[in-house]
Amino acid sequence: MSLTRDADGVPDLELLLRSELGDVADAVGTTAGPVPVRAVVERYRTVRRRRRAKVAGAALCAVIAAVVVVSSSVPATRTEDDGPVTRPTTPQPRPSVRSSTVSSDPEVRAVLARLAELPTSTDSPMTSPESDGAERVFSPDGSRYAIYRQFGEPSAADVRYELQIRTASDDSLVAKIAGDESTAPIGWVGDHVVVGEPGANGGQLPFVWKPGDRDYTRVGGIPNGEEMLRIHGDRLLLVRFSGSKRCDAPLLDARIVTVRADRIYRLWEGCTQWNMAPMSPDGQAVVSAKSLFGAIDPKTRVYRGADAPDGPPTKTWDVAVTFTWAPDSRSYEVRFPLVVPGGDTFGTTIRCTLSDGRCVRLTGAS
Amino acid sequence: MRSGREPVSRSQEGADVAHLTAFVAARWNALLRVAYLLTGDRSSAEDLVQTALAKTYVAWPRIRDTGAVEGYVKRTMVTTYTSWWRRHRGRESAVAEPADAGGRLLAAPGASPADDLEAVLHRSVLWPHLARLPRGQRATVVLRFYEDLSEAETAALLGCSTGTVKSQTHRALATLRAAMLDSGLAVVDDEGRVTR
Numbered sequence: 001m002s003l004t005r006d007a008d009g010v011p012d013l014e015l016l017l018r019s020e021l022g023d024v025a026d027a028v029g030t031t032a033g034p035v036p037v038r039a040v041v042e043r044y045r046t047v048r049r050r051r052r053a054k055v056a057g058a059a060l061c062a063v064i065a066a067v068v069v070v071s072s073s074v075p076a077t078r079t080e081d082d083g084p085v086t087r088p089t090t091p092q093p094r095p096s097v098r099s100s101t102v103s104s105d106p107e108v109r110a111v112l113a114r115l116a117e118l119p120t121s122t123d124s125p126m127t128s129p130e131s132d133g134a135e136r137v138f139s140p141d142g143s144r145y146a147i148y149r150q151f152g153e154p155s156a157a158d159v160r161y162e163l164q165i166r167t168a169s170d171d172s173l174v175a176k177i178a179g180d181e182s183t184a185p186i187g188w189v190g191d192h193v194v195v196g197e198p199g200a201n202g203g204q205l206p207f208v209w210k211p212g213d214r215d216y217t218r219v220g221g222i223p224n225g226e227e228m229l230r231i232h233g234d235r236l237l238l239v240r241f242s243g244s245k246r247c248d249a250p251l252l253d254a255r256i257v258t259v260r261a262d263r264i265y266r267l268w269e270g271c272t273q274w275n276m277a278p279m280s281p282d283g284q285a286v287v288s289a290k291s292l293f294g295a296i297d298p299k300t301r302v303y304r305g306a307d308a309p310d311g312p313p314t315k316t317w318d319v320a321v322t323f324t325w326a327p328d329s330r331s332y333e334v335r336f337p338l339v340v341p342g343g344d345t346f347g348t349t350i351r352c353t354l355s356d357g358r359c360v361r362l363t364g365a366s
Numbered sequence: 367m368r369s370g371r372e373p374v375s376r377s378q379e380g381a382d383v384a385h386l387t388a389f390v391a392a393r394w395n396a397l398l399r400v401a402y403l404l405t406g407d408r409s410s411a412e413d414l415v416q417t418a419l420a421k422t423y424v425a426w427p428r429i430r431d432t433g434a435v436e437g438y439v440k441r442t443m444v445t446t447y448t449s450w451w452r453r454h455r456g457r458e459s460a461v462a463e464p465a466d467a468g469g470r471l472l473a474a475p476g477a478s479p480a481d482d483l484e485a486v487l488h489r490s491v492l493w494p495h496l497a498r499l500p501r502g503q504r505a506t507v508v509l510r511f512y513e514d515l516s517e518a519e520t521a522a523l524l525g526c527s528t529g530t531v532k533s534q535t536h537r538a539l540a541t542l543r544a545a546m547l548d549s550g551l552a553v554v555d556d557e558g559r560v561t562r
Binding site: 013014016017018020021022024025026028035036037039040041043044046047048273 | 382383386387390391394395398399400402403408411412415416417419420421423424492493507508511512514518539542543546
């Protein structure tokens with residue numbers, strides 16, 4: 001990992017920590033011995049036996065205690081000086097409610113109520129698409145592609161990296177530029193290739209390179225603390241990790257911008273959760289973390305959803321959701337780590353369809 | 367819905383063991399890395415991972431989402447680690463430096479000689495102070511800067527508020543920054559200023 005440094009070559013402490021912890025962990029991984037599966041299973045069986053013995057012992061104690069209570073309970077008696085008769089109250093069994101359905105947070109309760117209201121579907125939730133690991137990033141007209149090449153082993157002192165542009169028809173080299181280990185292409189904007197440098201918060205800092213130019217150009221208009229989480233076509237999803245203005249923590253300021261050459265133009269502003277990836281694969285819709293039951297067209301601002309665009313819940317709550325877009329951008333799913341009372345799964349998943357703005361609660365197995 | 371106290375059948379136990387075996391084979395090294403960063407010691411790290419896996423899989427009937435297992439194991443690892451701290455606080459000693467199997471100071475794979483020297487310098491300063499951080503702060507640093515979790519995710523895993531995560535992170539970074547400065551190595555502060 002290459003550290004971001006100032007003009008004096010001084011490293012940033014957070015980046016240094018990421019680098020050092022990563023390097024140490026990598027070294028631990030490479031020097032690890034065989035996986036001790038048998039030892040783990042034995043440990044598991046030992047803990048399970050102890051747990052069972054403890055539960056059995058507790059049950060025996062409960063029986064003995066119940067016998068003692070019954071045998072010692074006598075009819076209440078009173079004298080003229082005594083107050084009203086009272087009897088020791090026996091704790092009543094509480095209704096069995098899963099802990100994840102219990103919350104004093106009014107917003108969480110509102111979400112639970114809203115989830116319970118949604119129509120249900122027996123469909124199974126979709127699985128998150130795996131990265132296809134594609135190396136070739138094609139230009140918008142499909143005539144060229146950008147590819148990232150490494151020459152030499154990563155451990156070699158003379159390892160080098162290149163970003164290359166080749167023609168799609170015969171793979172011939174059109175242009176190339178030296179890069180480093182993080183200069184993989186992630187998209188095209190017109191005739192510029194977009195590459196991302198790792199940011200301090202896990203996002204990326206976008207750069208563009210026009211084949212033939214001598215260097216990369218950092219995309220302007222992105223302040224410190226703001227990083228790119230997604231790119232779809234010429235649209236970038238930017239998230240501000242420090243100094244949020246619109247959104248209360250733990251939500252983060254987010255915006256979708258379009259890129260023209262090396263400048264950005266704002267399309268949409270809202271809030272997101274880290275890891276939520278609210279922009280659709282085609283970049284034509286976005287879901288705000290403040291209103292997860294509908295999506296908005298960032299250009300026309302047309303909202304389609306099961307609720308009003310500004311409600312109901314999820315204004316400022318910090319329950320992290322899992323968010324998945326269908327590859328065709330026609331629907332998305334949100335998995336809430338909350339159990340609708342009466343539900344029998346760990347968490348509740350909804351699917352919202354953009355064409356009719358309808359959301360359903362999925363009850364099929366994941 | 368099955369409750370946690372319901373007896374577990376042998377077939378269920380067999381299924382749990384099968385799942386545990388597959389999970390361990392797939393994720394042991396990843397979990398060991400995190401445990402090593404927490405404990406700073408190979409044998410303690412292995413013990414921590416084994417303990418967390420056993421605890422998690424004993425609770426397996428209550429976990430309905432197989433995709434959540436790794437997060438559950440990590441959470442158990444962190445809580446077990448902090449409880450060890452409470453029990454063993456008096457007899458624990460800080461680990462001086464991360465050593466590989468041969469006892470050498472670890473250098474980044476593929477580093478040039480100059481980078482290698484710089485990495486060893488940084489690590490020789492950072493690692494002992496990281497090991498001396500209070501366990502809550504150290505766990506926060508590992509989760510935030512190795513696991514790349516957000517403040518909210520870290521808070522959820524540690525079972526505390528995001529404010530606590532922020533303050534723990536701030537204190538840990540301040541301690542490490544001061545250590546770097548004491549050693550003569552320069553760092554960039556929160557405002558982007560260079561201090562030496």
